[in-house]
Each structure stands twice: as structure tokens, then as C-alpha cells.
Amino acid sequence: MVKLGGSLITSEGPGGPDVNRALLTARARELAASGRTLVLVHGTGAYGKPPARRYGYLDGRLPSGRAGVVAEVARDLARLELEVVDCLEAGGLKPLRLPAIQLFRARAGCASPLDLGPVRELLARGVTPVIGGNFVLDCDGFAVCSSDIIAVELALALGAASLVLATRAHGVYREHGRGEAIHGQLSESDGDALCKIDAAGQDVSGGMLAKISHGFRAARHGIATYVVDGRVAGNLNGALDGSPLQGTRLLSDRAGG
Numbered sequence: 001m002v003k004l005g006g007s008l009i010t011s012e013g014p015g016g017p018d019v020n021r022a023l024l025t026a027r028a029r030e031l032a033a034s035g036r037t038l039v040l041v042h043g044t045g046a047y048g049k050p051p052a053r054r055y056g057y058l059d060g061r062l063p064s065g066r067a068g069v070v071a072e073v074a075r076d077l078a079r080l081e082l083e084v085v086d087c088l089e090a091g092g093l094k095p096l097r098l099p100a101i102q103l104f105r106a107r108a109g110c111a112s113p114l115d116l117g118p119v120r121e122l123l124a125r126g127v128t129p130v131i132g133g134n135f136v137l138d139c140d141g142f143a144v145c146s147s148d149i150i151a152v153e154l155a156l157a158l159g160a161a162s163l164v165l166a167t168r169a170h171g172v173y174r175e176h177g178r179g180e181a182i183h184g185q186l187s188e189s190d191g192d193a194l195c196k197i198d199a200a201g202q203d204v205s206g207g208m209l210a211k212i213s214h215g216f217r218a219a220r221h222g223i224a225t226y227v228v229d230g231r232v233a234g235n236l237n238g239a240l241d242g243s244p245l246q247g248t249r250l251l252s253d254r255a256g257g
């Protein structure tokens with residue numbers, strides 16, 4: 001399971017959000033060359049995070065009365081998803097996009113998987129399923145379903161051997177903004193280290209701290225879990241092989257559940 005972070009694959013251009021096509025195609029080429037069976041999940045970055053601030057749903061929930069906002073943002077996310085599969089295909093993969101809203105459902109803002117049969121069946125047919133962070137149905141409206149949650153839930157449900165969370169950072173910085181030293185590995189019992197990590201109040205998906213917390217859930221179930229630098233050539237395959245060139249391994253002290 002590989003998740004390509006929104007900060008990695010998108011940027012804010014002069015005319016609005018853009019996909020970093022060259023980088024994404026290069027990563028796809030490396031993954032295609034390895035010939036692995038893969039599920040690819042991706043974030044929304046410049047397409048998904050600014051609207052949450054602009055329209056004021058940083059808690060990730062929108063009642064039915066705000067369906068117009070959901071429709072507008074989902075339209076832009078559909079453009080992102082199309083560009084992503086275009087780059088993945090240009091890199092030599094056989095990607096097929098599955099909408100998050102058909103695979104996940106939320107209850108009071110908390111998303112969990114529905115029937116993942118289509119993901120399994122695509123894998124069996126040699127296709128790479130691609131799922132982007134997006135809105136899903138909630139009891140009384142809609143909820144943001146972050147790509148970190150999608151990646152972790154799919155990794156758990158499909159029994160993935162590893163989960164690689166690729167982002168635009170060297171790994172998990174020890175002190176973000178005050179140097180580039182990263183944790184080689186980070187354990188969920190390391191309270192001193194974790195309390196220095198940014199909870200990103202202006203990020204609908206909770207930033208690095210939320211990413212790490214979700215990642216620990218996968219680690220707890222024995223899935224080799226990494227936060228790696230997606231800008232570094234060869235790093236995704238390195239991490240999938242258990243030795244990233246640049247990144248942080250997330251470890252659980254509560255392995256087994």
C-alpha cells in the first residue's frame with residue numbers, strides 16, 4: 001500500500017491548484033518497473049485543503065444543507081483524480097480510479113470501509129486501484145475522508161505487508177521548522193517526541209500528527225509502516241523492500257492489535 005501525499009503531488013500555481021505531473025509520473029515509472037501488486041492512495045493538497053478553510057469545515061463535517069459546497073469541491077477533486085490516473089498511466093501502471101464515497105462511509109465524522117470487493121477484484125485482474133481522499137456519506141450529510149485514513153483502513157482490511165506514506169518532508173522531523181533532523185524510527189510510546197509534532201489546526205486532515213497516529217494503527221497490526229520522502233527517486237521501492245533511503249519507520253509497542 002502506497003499513499004502519495006497531497007503536498008507531494010500537488011502545488012498551488014498562479015492559475016490555481018496543479019498536479020506535479022513530472023514527479024508523479026517518475027514515481028509511477030519506478031513502481032511500475034518493480035512489478036509489485038499495489039494499491040495506490042493519494043491526498044488532495046492544494047485541491048482539498050484550502051476549501052476546508054475557505055468554507056469553514058475544518059472539523060471535516062458538512063450537513064446536507066451544504067451539499068452545494070460538497071458538489072463544488074468534489075468537482076475539483078474529480079479533476080485532480082483524473083490527472084493523477086493520467087500520470088500513473090503515463091508512468092506505465094494500469095491504474096483504475098475508485099471513488100472513496102463508494103468504498104467508505106462515516107458515522108459522526110469517523111470513516112470506515114464498506115465492501116472492498118472491487119479493490120480485491122481489481123488486484124486479482126492485474127489493475128492498480130487508485131483512491132483519493134474525498135467526501136463520503138455521513139448519517140446527516142457528508143464527512144471528509146482523508147487519504148491517510150483510506151490508506152490505513154485498506155492496508156488493514158487487505159492485509160498489506162507494508163504501508164508507505166510518502167510526503168514532501170525528509171521523514172518525521174524531530175523539530176519541524178528548526179532543522180532537518182528526522183526520527184529514524186518513532187514509537188507510539190515516545191510521548192516526548194510525539195508532543196513536539198504539529199497537530200496542524202488549520203488542516204482538515206490533522207497534518208503530520210494525525211498521519212502518524214493513523215500509521216501507528218497499521219504498525220500495531222504488524223504492517224511495516226513508514227513516512228518517507230516522496231521526492232527521492234527509489235525511495236518508495238526502498239521502503240516497500242523494508243529499507244527506505246530517506247524516512248521514518250513507525251513502530252508500535254502494542255503489536256498484535
Ligand SMILES: Nc1ncnc2c1ncn2[C@@H]1O[C@H](COP(=O)(O)OP(=O)(O)OP(=O)(O)O)[C@@H](O)[C@H]1O
Pocket residue numbers: 004005006007008042043044045147148166167168169170171172173174175176196197198203205206207208
Ligand atoms: N514533524 C514533522 N515532520 C515532517 N513534516 C512535518 C512535521 N510537522 C509538520 N510537517 C509538515 O507536514 C507536511 C506533511 O503533511 P501533509 O498533511 O501536507 O501531508 P501529505 O500526506 O503530503 O498531504 P495530504 O494530507 O494532502 O495527503 C510536511 O510537508 C511538513 O510541512
Ligand SMILES: C=C(C)CCOP(=O)(O)O
Pocket residue numbers: 006042043044045048049052132133134135144145146147148204205
Ligand atoms: C479535503 C478532502 C475532501 C479530502 C481529504 O484530504 P487529504 O487529507 O488530502 O486526503
